[in-house]
Amino acid sequence: MTLAELRAALDALNLPDDTLVVIAKDAEGNGHSPLVDADHAMYRADTTWLGERYMPEAQRLAERNPDDWTQAPDDAVPAVFLWPTN
Known part of the structure; x- marks a missing residue:
């Protein structure tokens, strides 16, 4: 799904703007958690249902954390990541 979709x-x-957003633990709905945050990073799919998140270099520089960073592969794409409360 794209951001436009x-x-x-x-x-x-x-729905009203104050509607709670809840995300599922998995595609079968085996648990749910309220959405707590969203951010932008790079994503590289390993399979159709699993992949890796890569922090943008600008975020790494802003956090001043040069050791905890792996450059995104060339085939990684920009993505929005949604984070559950739990």
Whole structure:
């Protein structure tokens, strides 16, 4: 799903702005958690259902953490990451 598709899906629901956002633990719905944060990073898919997140270099520089960083592979793409509370 792209950001445009997510926006369209949310707009189609026509819900109030104070509606809680909850994300599933997995595709089968084996547990749920409220959404706590969203951020931008790079993503490289390993399979159709699993991949790796790579911190953008600008974020690494802002956090002043040069040791905890791996450069994204050339085939990584920009992505929005949604983080659960738990």
